[in-house]
Amino acid sequence: MDNLLERCSRKAGCGREQAEQIIALFLSEIVEELAQGHKVDLGPEFGVFSVKLRTGAAAEGSPRTPKDSRYKVIFRENSGMRKQLKIKLPEEK
Secondary structure: OOHHHEEEEHHOOOHHHHHHHHHHHHHHHHHHHHOOOOEEEEEOOOOEEEEEOOOOOOOOOOOOOOOOOOEEEEEEEEEEHOOOOOOOOOOOO
């Protein structure tokens, strides 16, 4: 994170402490929006964060103990990010 923080502060033309405060505020706002159940769309060049409820129910008759339900953060990258990363999927058989 330090290297990323240094690059951001240099490119923005601000001090390291100021960049760190801005990034921390930005991340806390994302968490707050997710905690309220909202989606956070960071644009066509990045992606969308959302929250999904994972139920812990085990199949009927299963010897497994069901897990507690919980919320899970989901990230779905947008096409702009996929193009920038140039991800090549393996050939399907």
